[in-house]
Amino acid sequence: MTPEEKEFLFYAAMGYDYLRNVKKLSGNTQEDLLKQLFPTLAYADFQQKIANIQRLAHKHKDSFGGKEAFCRWYIDQYDKQNGCCAYCGVSEAACRHFFETQNARHDTGSKRPTRGHSLELERKLPNQCYSPENCVLICYVCNNAKSDFIAEEDFRETVADGIKKFWKIQQAKAAK
Ligand SMILES: [Zn+2]
Incomplete structure (x- = not known):
């Protein structure tokens, strides 16, 4: 994965509220917000992966020190x-x-x-x-x-x- 793809995945996995509150973006959908940060990457290409990270994060976030820590760990590990x-x-x-x-x-x-x-x-x-x-x-x-x-x-x-x-x-x- 390129560094840009890794960042994209991280923000996508963190979700809409994170992009609104932490990145201070505005738009109607998560896809809109991601497009502003990563104009060259297509959400559809990552959809299955995003859903998988979110599902695992939901289940395991506490043992990894929170959702953010889990998502970072997963993406780095996947890349490694x-x-x-x-x-x-x-x-x-x-x-x-x-x-x-x-x-x-x-x-x-x-x-x-x-x-x-x-x-x-x-x-x-x-x-x-x-x-x-x-x-x-x-x-x-x-x-x-x-x-x-x-x-x-x-x-x-x-x-x-x-x-x-x-x-x-x-x-x-x-x-x-
Ligand atoms: Zn195997």
Whole structure:
């Protein structure tokens, strides 16, 4: 992400009231306000990401020292990981593509799968709390496989290699 994109995401995740009260902007919608700060970036391109950060921030803000601290942490961490799973290395985009296409053998009925679109928050040491030091972002497949009793190091040395292989096979299939 460029520094501008990171700032955009931060302000978008903080929301309308923050832009009005802290940045002293006026306008009818959050999109209007963001356009004033970042005229070259399109809100629609970030919508899913913004919703995901806001959902996670709502849930975890207290253990990260508030919404602002959470949003900063998330965006920096996402950037540090290049938008890829910390364990198996799949990119968020590839993971989303998988879950959005028929490659995903997911029993979803008429609805689209609700998970798999975004990287999820993971505690490296599951017996310790959610915190900036103890958290990374991982894909849905790793999160699903990593039970709370497996520590990061053990997971990396065992299951993560299998999941890497899984993604390699899926990508080969998709390329056919
Ligand atoms: Zn993964």
